[in-house]
Amino acid sequence: MGMSIFRQIFCLKNLISFMVLLEHNQAELEERTLTTGGWASGSGSRATVETTCYVLMALHDRSGPARNSAIDFLLRVRNQDGSWPAFEGDDPEGCWTTALALIALRFVNAGFTGVDKSLSWLLENKGREGHWCWKWKFKTVDRAVQFNPDKFGWPWFPGTVSWIIPTAFTVIALKQWHACCGTERITDRIHLGIDMLRDRACPQGGWNAGNGIVFGAALKPHVDSTAIALLALSREADPVDIQALKWLREACVGCPSAFSLAWSVIAFSTHEDPALDHCFADLHRALFLKDSVSNIETLGLAAIAINAAEGKANPFMVI
Amino acid sequence: MNRRDWLTASAAVTGSALTMRFQRRRYSRDFRPKISRIAILNADQYSDKLDQLLFDGLRLFHLDVRGKSVLLKPNIVECIPEKPVNTDAQLIGAAAEAFLRLDAASVIVGEGPGHHRDTDLLLHETGLGDQLAHRKIAFVDLNRDELIKTRLQANYSGLGNLWLPRTVLASDFIVSMPKVKTHHWTGVTLSLKNMFGIVPGCRYGWPKNVLHWAGIHESILDICATVRPRFVIADAIVAMEGDGPLNGSARYLKTVVLGDDPVAADSTLTRFMGIRPESVAHIREAGRFIGNLQQSVISELM
Numbered sequence: 001m002g003m004s005i006f007r008q009i010f011c012l013k014n015l016i017s018f019m020v021l022l023e024h025n026q027a028e029l030e031e032r033t034l035t036t037g038g039w040a041s042g043s044g045s046r047a048t049v050e051t052t053c054y055v056l057m058a059l060h061d062r063s064g065p066a067r068n069s070a071i072d073f074l075l076r077v078r079n080q081d082g083s084w085p086a087f088e089g090d091d092p093e094g095c096w097t098t099a100l101a102l103i104a105l106r107f108v109n110a111g112f113t114g115v116d117k118s119l120s121w122l123l124e125n126k127g128r129e130g131h132w133c134w135k136w137k138f139k140t141v142d143r144a145v146q147f148n149p150d151k152f153g154w155p156w157f158p159g160t161v162s163w164i165i166p167t168a169f170t171v172i173a174l175k176q177w178h179a180c181c182g183t184e185r186i187t188d189r190i191h192l193g194i195d196m197l198r199d200r201a202c203p204q205g206g207w208n209a210g211n212g213i214v215f216g217a218a219l220k221p222h223v224d225s226t227a228i229a230l231l232a233l234s235r236e237a238d239p240v241d242i243q244a245l246k247w248l249r250e251a252c253v254g255c256p257s258a259f260s261l262a263w264s265v266i267a268f269s270t271h272e273d274p275a276l277d278h279c280f281a282d283l284h285r286a287l288f289l290k291d292s293v294s295n296i297e298t299l300g301l302a303a304i305a306i307n308a309a310e311g312k313a314n315p316f317m318v319i
Numbered sequence: 320m321n322r323r324d325w326l327t328a329s330a331a332v333t334g335s336a337l338t339m340r341f342q343r344r345r346y347s348r349d350f351r352p353k354i355s356r357i358a359i360l361n362a363d364q365y366s367d368k369l370d371q372l373l374f375d376g377l378r379l380f381h382l383d384v385r386g387k388s389v390l391l392k393p394n395i396v397e398c399i400p401e402k403p404v405n406t407d408a409q410l411i412g413a414a415a416e417a418f419l420r421l422d423a424a425s426v427i428v429g430e431g432p433g434h435h436r437d438t439d440l441l442l443h444e445t446g447l448g449d450q451l452a453h454r455k456i457a458f459v460d461l462n463r464d465e466l467i468k469t470r471l472q473a474n475y476s477g478l479g480n481l482w483l484p485r486t487v488l489a490s491d492f493i494v495s496m497p498k499v500k501t502h503h504w505t506g507v508t509l510s511l512k513n514m515f516g517i518v519p520g521c522r523y524g525w526p527k528n529v530l531h532w533a534g535i536h537e538s539i540l541d542i543c544a545t546v547r548p549r550f551v552i553a554d555a556i557v558a559m560e561g562d563g564p565l566n567g568s569a570r571y572l573k574t575v576v577l578g579d580d581p582v583a584a585d586s587t588l589t590r591f592m593g594i595r596p597e598s599v600a601h602i603r604e605a606g607r608f609i610g611n612l613q614q615s616v617i618s619e620l621m
Contacts, residue, residue, distance in 0.1 A: 041521060044465030044485075048521060086522050087466070090482070096524075128532070156524025160532055163524065165436070209434040209525055215503055217566040220399060224437050257440035295463065298439075 018280075018306050021287060025303045029055050030066040032296060037073035038088070039296050047073055048087040049097035053104040054300030057315040058307075060108045071110045074101050082117030083125075095157045096166035098122060099173040106176055107315035115177060122170055123185055127152040127162025127196075134161075146213040153196040164200060164207045164225050167193050168232035175232075175318040197229050198240040205247030223251050227263035231316040234270045249275040258286040262301035269308040270317055280309045346473040346544050346608045355580035355611040356380060357587050358620040362556050362575050369413035369575075373552070376577050377417050379620040382492075382550070385422040390490035391415060392548070394498045394513045395430045396564060398444035403557040403569050406498045408450040410554050410575065414496060415456045429486050431461030431516050433526040438462065459486045462520035473544035475537035475604070476530070482522045487546055495548035495581060499588055500559035501567055505535050506599040507592065508564050509585040510551040510578075511609070514542050536601040543581065543609050551584035552577055555591065582610025583617045590614075 034040060038047030039055045056070040078084055083094025084101045098118055105112040128134050130152035138149040153167025171193040174186050202212035206221025207229045213219065226248050233241045252264050252275065261283040268276040287302055308314035360376045362369060391414055393406035415426045428451060435441045438460040442448035451458050464484035471481060487493065495510035502508040515527065515538070523529045530538040553576040561567035572591065578584030582605045586596035596612055597603045606612025 040465070041463040042460065042465070046465055048463075050521065090522070155528065157529050160524065160528035163528070165525070215562055215566070217562060219565070220397065222435060222437070223440070255440070256443050257437050259437045260440050295439075295460070297463075 018284065018310070021284065022303055022306045025287075025299055025306075026059055026062060029058055029296070029299055029303065030062070030064055033066040033069065036088070037069035037076070039070070039300075041297065042295060046088050047077075049074070049077065049084050049101055050086070051297050051300070053097070053100045054297055054304065056104045057107055058300040058303035060313065060315070061307075067108070071105070071108065074105060075110075075112070078114070078118075082114060082119075082121040084118075093158065094121060094125075096154065096169065099154070099166065099169040102173040102177060103169065103315055107313075115181060119174070119177060119181060119186065122154070122174065123189055125154060125158055127155050127167075128159065129161050146216075147211050148199050151192060151196040151199045153193045161210070162196055163210045164197065165209070165228050167196055168228045171197070171232040172316055172318060179319065194233060197232060198238060201240045201244060202247075205243035206251070207244070221247055221251070223248065223255060223257075223260035224263045226251070227260070227267035230267040231270055234318055245271060245273060249273070252279045252282065255282065256286060256289075258283060258289075258302055259295075259298045261286055262298065262305040265305035266301075266308050266314065266316060269305075269311075269314060276309060280305075345475050346540075348472060348544070349608045350544075350547055351582075351608065351611055352580060353616070355578065355583035355617045356620050357576060357578040357580075357583055357617060359587075360575040360577065361573060363573050365407045365409040365556060367409075369410055370416050372575070373410075373413045374417040374420055376575070377421060380550075380577070380579055382421060382579075384418055384492055386424045387491035388489065389418045389423045389426045389492045389494060390487060391418075391426065391428045391494050391496055391552075392487075392513060392517060393428065393430055393447075393496040394508070394516065394554075395432055395441060395445060395447065397432075397435060398441060399565060401569075402565065402567070403498065403559050404500075404565055405445050405447075406496045406554045407556065408446040410552070410556070411447060411496060412450040412454050412456070414494065414552050415451075415454060418494075423492070425457075427457050427459055427486065427490070429459040429461045429464075429484070429517070431464075431484070431519055433516065433520075436462070436520065436525050459484070461486065461517055462525070464519060466519055466522060469545060471541040471545050473541045473608075475540040476533040478530075478533050478538070478541060481542070481545070482519060483546065484517060484519055487517045492550065493546060493548045494550045494552055496552045496554065498559065499553055499555040499572065499576075499592070500564045501561060501592070502564045503562060505539070505601065507585070507589055507594060507602075509588050509602075510548055510553060510581040511539050511543050511585055511601055511605055514546065514548060515539060517546060518542065536604070539601040540604055540609070543605060547609060548581045550577070550579055551581050553584060553588055555588065558592070560592070580610035580617075582606050582612055586612045586614075587617065 038052035059067045079092045083098045129149040135149040153162035154170045202221045203218045206226035208219040418426045461484045466482040469483045497513035500508045555572040555574040558570045558572045559567040560570040589596040
């Protein structure tokens with residue numbers, strides 16, 4: 001009984017502290033809005049799509065001009081073919097940020113109507129190993145990296161092979177938009193993407209950037225890649241996912257990076273994992289170290305993580 | 320002309336066209352100095368003594384860095400315990416200190432790790448974050464810097480242009496600081512290959528897979544022709560041999576190699592490693608226009 005009261009007081013104190021932190025974060029993000037709309041990475045003056053998506057998700061419940069100008073920015077820089085570039089002024093080729101922009105626009109109820117074109121672009125785009133010629137090469141000649149080329153996902157940029165993070169984001173975007181625009185083709189690509197993620201897991205659990213084994217050596221998993229891949233695999237109970245969650249729980253202990261911890265909090269929150277409380281406390285601690293929040297992506301992700309952990313809203317949640 | 324003659328003539332024309340294509344000059348400028356200079360410094364271990372060692376080593380070159388902005392580009396890839404994967408943090412700190420003592424206007428450390436998106440975490444794990452904070456040296460994550468579309472000064476990859484970080488393009492004096500390693504795809508990873516890390520992940524991915532598909536050797540040549548490192552400080556105190564760049568084993572060379580020509584430095588280092596520099600495609604080709612490959616035009620400073 002006494003312990004329970006103590007825990008409630010402790011949680012309330014933490015909650016107030018987090019609310020203050022969230023308010024502070026959101027105010028700082030709004031202050032750093034570019035006059036042209038959106039947010040730049042680092043100290044740059046050119047808005048990038050990735051940064052803007054995170055910040056837009058972080059400010060989803062605010063009603064200031066920053067949120068609206070971010071939506072305008074995303075709609076303005078969208079390419080003719082429905083894809084998104086990496087940043088304002090980039091070549092109009094489209095890249096992995098297309099999935100992230102779709103997730104962000106849906107989350108803030110932007111009233112985005114051009115989704116079919118963007119989904120088509122995502123479905124046309126695939127890792128180069130998905131082509132029969134390269135598939136054959138990876139199966140026969142090039143065995144340096146061990147993976148099954150029948151299971152392919154999405155590249156960072158068209159014309160290259162599949163990688164974990166772009167595949168995970170695209171699987172999330174397709175799952176989220178499936179409710180309104182689902183087709184058999186979308187369902188198939190979602191399954192293929194999920195198969196690819198599981199195929200490329202590291203032997204010890206979790207994910208590196210791409211393959212788990214290169215030249216016979218197991219690669220070390222990364223915290224952020226693992227957390228993002230787990231978001232795409234939510235509500236699944238595959239042994240690979242379970243092993244990845246176990247690895248992530250251990251990797252987060254003592255992790256000093258607010259960027260990695262924010263992604264982990266979002267992943268634990270999505271999976272309703274008991275490690276959430278501990279990871280959340282570590283994020284809180286990391287955010288108070290000024291050097292850890294020097295970049296705007298981290299500030300945005302931290303705000304998303306706080307909201308997700310409090311059960312308010314999680315932009316990466318798949319219904 | 321009968322059918323045999325026609326086939327022979329066609330084969331000859333095709334062969335000549337292909338030969339011309341491969342022998343065509345693909346660079347716009349010859350950067351090779353008349354004489355390249357290198358210095359080989361002995362260092363048993365990573366310690367505070369590196370500060371003085373590097374300062375004395377740099378003074379041998381009489382470098383004019385007064386009032387200039389210096390960018391140190393180390394090789395920071397992944398933190399794997401017991402594996403000498405990255406340029407040592409203490410050596411980077413010592414280099415920064417040495418350039419400041421030579422009156423550089425500013426010294427910045429910049430890197431765009433190939434696979435790791437969480438650069439803060441990597442800086443923490445490698446000890447570079449603490450090292451730079453202690454010495455009050457700024458770090459720029461080149462993966463997320465502001466970008467400028469830049470026309471490549473050579474045409475090996477066929478890419479034509481690359482978006483490159485403003486920090487790199489605005490620097491007066493770029494120093495490539497590789498970890499001396501073997502590499503399963505390029506043979507070695509030295510000062511030229513190290514420049515791969517200036518290409519921004521936010522535009523080319525993590526890893527920079529666009530460049531892999533355009534050809535690793537070819538991309539290295541195009542990058543180095545466009546942003547030629549002015550100086551090299553190579554970390555060979557503990558090098559890596561075998562299955563590099565991540566899973567090789569430590570090789571104690573106990574040496575830091577300095578050089579005012581990246582090709583001369585790389586060819587010297589490959590010889591050190593028991594590899595013929597001509598057998599590494601990008602070093603061989605770089606010897607035609609980026610710097611000097613032949614020992615006869617490389618002078619060792621003592």
